[in-house]
Amino acid sequence: SQKESIYRLVSGFVFDGKENYNGGVSKPLYQEIREQVKGIEHVAPVFEKWVESVEVSNSSGRPLIFEDQEGIASADSAYFNMVPYKWLVGNAASSLSIPEGVVLTESRAKQYFPDMEFNNMLDRSITYYSYNDTITRVVTGIVADLKSPTEFTLEEFHPLQTKAYELNQWTNTNGSDRLYLQLKGNANPRLIKQQAEAILQQKTKQWREQSNNSFEYERWLEIMPLRESHFSTYIEEGVRKASKPLLFSLMGIAVFLLLLACINYINMSIASIPQRTKEIGVRKTLGGSKTQLISQFLYETMITAFIAGFVSLLFSKLGFWLLKDIIPKGIEPFDNGVQFVFFVLLISIAITILAGLYPAWLIARVKTINVFKSAALGPKRKGLSLQKTLIVFQFVIALVFITSALIVGRQLHYSLSANMGFNREAVVLVDIPWKYSIDEKYYDKQFPLLAELKTISGIQAISLGSEPMSDGYSSSQYEYAEEGKEPVKRQVFKKWVDTSYLHLYDMKLLVGRNLHPSDTTNEFVINETAVKAFGFASPEEAIGKFIGQQGQKYPIVGVVKDFHLRNFYNQIDPMAFESDKSQLNTFNIKLVKDASQWQNTIEDIESKWYQFFPPESFSYKFYDEAIEQMYIQEKSMATLINMSTAISIFISCLGLFGLAVLTAFQRTKEIGIRKVLGASVTGIVKLLSKEYVVLILLALVVASPIAWYLMQKWLEKFAYRLEIEWWIFVLAGMMAIIIALITVGFQAIKAAISNPVKSLRTE
Incomplete structure (x- = not known):
């Protein structure tokens, strides 16, 4: 084409x-x-x-x-x-x-x-x-x-x-x-x-x-x-793109959740067989063949899957509404009716084969004579063995999600709360839109506005300059030429600031002095990383040295302690503060500590703004919120993982409940005998529950290396990251065990308090 x-x-x-x-x-x-x-x-x-x-x-x-x-x-x-x-x-x-x-x-x-x-x-x-x-x-x-x-x-x-x-x-x-x-x-x-x-x-x-x-x-x-x-x-290039790894990750999550649902359906179907034994016996007595019984169950499964497919369409609309804050702009819900029906039909057939075949085969194996004797279903251990395997598999997936949610949440919290080398608390940013900053009518209006804003009582400090950490950046290749040696060339991040900037952000000046307030003097204050990049032995040695481009080299007058220029995916880069009034187009405003005054202060700022710039040009943001926006993808990922974790736990618990029902049914006589011999309710609950704890622990052993590998690959993208600690896996396992015990506890207690005379009589 x-x-x-x-x-x-x-x-x-x-x-x-x-x-x-x-x-x-x-x-x-x-x-x-x-x-x-x-x-x-x-x-x-x-x-x-x-x-x-x-x-x-x-x-x-x-x-x-x-x-x-x-x-x-x-x-x-x-x-x-x-x-x-x-x-x-x-x-x-x-x-x-x-x-x-x-x-x-x-x-x-x-x-x-x-x-x-x-x-x-x-x-x-x-x-x-x-x-x-x-x-x-x-x-x-x-x-x-x-x-x-x-x-x-x-x-x-x-x-x-x-x-x-x-x-x-x-x-x-x-x-x-x-x-x-x-x-x-x-x-x-x-x-x-x-x-x-x-x-x-x-x-x-x-x-x-x-x-x-x-x-x-x-x-x-x-x-x-x-x-x-x-x-x-x-x-x-500034346009919306789709990430293949993210797309495949989301598809993988969807497949795993669908697989969990299929496993859950198998477990619940097997658990329902005891209640259907009389029906199966009657059908067989009336001449029903194995093929007919299998076909009937598969039809039931397909109808269930088909109905679920159409219900999912309604939930997808709800999902788009619930996730509207994290779904990228421009993504629309799938609304091709013919393709959707075809897709649901294919998925329904796949689910029918995957989830319905084994329970259908089990139903067909039930012997008529055993049904009317209320005998147990087939070989107990084999059926239970498969169910236990499926339960372990379900909880492996659930534990991978739980562990991932804990690690992603922990790294995100670290990225947002760690010491970034500057104080961002109560700082409001107000940008002069680019079209006004280059319009002759508004040239240099920021300086009389700055003087007006300083008169507002709710402002603790104010500065014009680029924000310390941001997505955007400007850089140039600067060189330092020591006599008799090859010039050292390094890419240096540039930030334009005024003389109040270091004080407002509580940045530590290690040696030297601040920039001078001048229209003509050109000089640099650099960071520690730039000192090392240009080969200076110490910050003191850098003072007075000239760096820059050919014909435009200026002295280093100060060195500040390193701070983060970009998000935690990036190492701290060489950086130079410069003074250029034409580049000072962002107001950095530190408000007083009393948050109850902030709204009135912002209204005062807006009122002053209108005296110098058009009303539609005023827009402000709190700096800590702006930093959060730098991790919007990670926050979206955390939300999706948390939702997937909740869904996977819910599905796994349904499967676990099904297994608990079947176990209690098949151990009815044993429970009755134990009660007659004096077993307590607590003892019987422990007896019925301990095997599920073993299953969860087995799932934890399998899930831990998988979760560690996946999260380690994700964390590798961060230049500054937390290590994966052993206690995260222990916590995930404990959470899974508590959830599992709550799930099976009801059925275990119900079985433990049942009348032993009744249970023994049915046998």
Whole structure:
């Protein structure tokens, strides 16, 4: 098919000693590939654009304004030749040949021009406002929306103008500048990638020679089939991806829970056989064959499974509602009726075979003469042996879930509560939106606002600067050149701060001094890791040394104690605090300790904000909540594991209850004799319960290494993690034993207090 021949070029580079990938490529690359590389049907660049707002004129004379519209990109006819859009108005050749034109998707056209025919939308003007320019375009074409799900989610297309790029553009890579290739039938993707990579290296070398720049970092290209793009979570490009390991993990959980349910059905079915012996005997007496009895039971099982399948549809809707906070945006419930019925039918048949065959065979083996003598069912030990094996298997799965839940919860708590090297308590963050920070009308407004905020009594301290720990970061390659030695080059994280920053976050200055409040003085305060990275013997030795890039080296004036820059998946990196007023766009506000004042203080902050910035630009967050958001995937995982644990325990207990019922039935005579001989109720309960404790302990022995291995693999992703302690497995086992004893205790007590005369008479 056509999509099998479509590939993406993505960029790879080494950062901080690790391989990283970016979904974009250098913009000029597509032109050179078109000219130099053979075997390609279409070279389709897609350069996404950010706009502050969109203004659409309409017949009412009052324009419609849309803020922060997404899905806007520059593309040319190659994109539409590659992607099978249906043109509702216009065509690829003519609609994109007009420099001031714009092509809209059906849904975006309806958003901009509601209640208007598509043909009447042509030549309507749309104005795009960006931070550095304003462009007015006219509608030249409309395409039908692509069926979801799709890789291609753009909704507005501006014509991509051919132009000559500067050499320095070859060193820039932006995740929003994507490049798709549709290969010819006999083309080798690996060779095409090598040719494209050679072009990139050649142009980068030319730039380095021309600019006399010694800056180097390892960079390459990868060619990725389109079908893999949705699962390429290792690529940074700011779009929602699906994780294959997570998907398979969820499928594995679903399969295990279904398997538990099947085992449980087997156990409950076997436990119900004593109550059905008379029915079985009558059917056999009236000429019922083994095949008929087996078929009847299998039909019963299939009907049960089929009903359960349709009930699950209702529960899935409930599940989507209950899990709405952890289900990623854009995921919709499965609603294809025909496919769902087919799926339920297949699953029902599989469950019928898996869960129904053995109990059906047991029922068919019951002998008529034994039934009417109320004899026991078949060989007791064999039946019970299988049931015990199934119970052990159920509790192995349940114990793996319990142990995993304990370990994940413990690591998550550690990640959120450990000492991060700074004090984040009662800190509120207020960002100046990027579009205002680069708007001349609002230049430097943060500084008079800062002075106003300092007058609010509910604020203990306030600073402008990047938050200490965050998902986003900026870094540069800095070097330290000691006389007579090779320069030491290291990638350094940059954070822009003012002079109040260290005090607000209680950061410890080990040696030297804080940054000076100056517009012209450039200097660094670095962390301990940067001291080691540049080869200084001690923090004291680093003071006064110059680091930076060629022609822009500045002195180190202080060293702070290490703190965490990113989440606990990452080691602490070399970091430098710098002072640059143009980069100070986040207010770090430490509130007073009295939480009852916080709401009034935030209202006061908001009131002051409106004096300098538009009302819609105000948004705040507590820093500890922002840090929690950095572990949103782990919190979602913990929620799913906890739910799976609860379900697996519930199912396992049902199976255990079934086994307890059958055991009590088959040991009725023994219990009666023991009671006649003077056995106490407590003694009989212990007798009936101790074998279940043995089963749980056996399950714990099997489950522990499995849980340890799975959790150890998960914990390996964390640079800072807790070790798996032995007591976690003991605690999991104790929890399982207590739950099991509560489950079987009712049946054991019921059997222990029953009248021994009755039980012996039935025998």
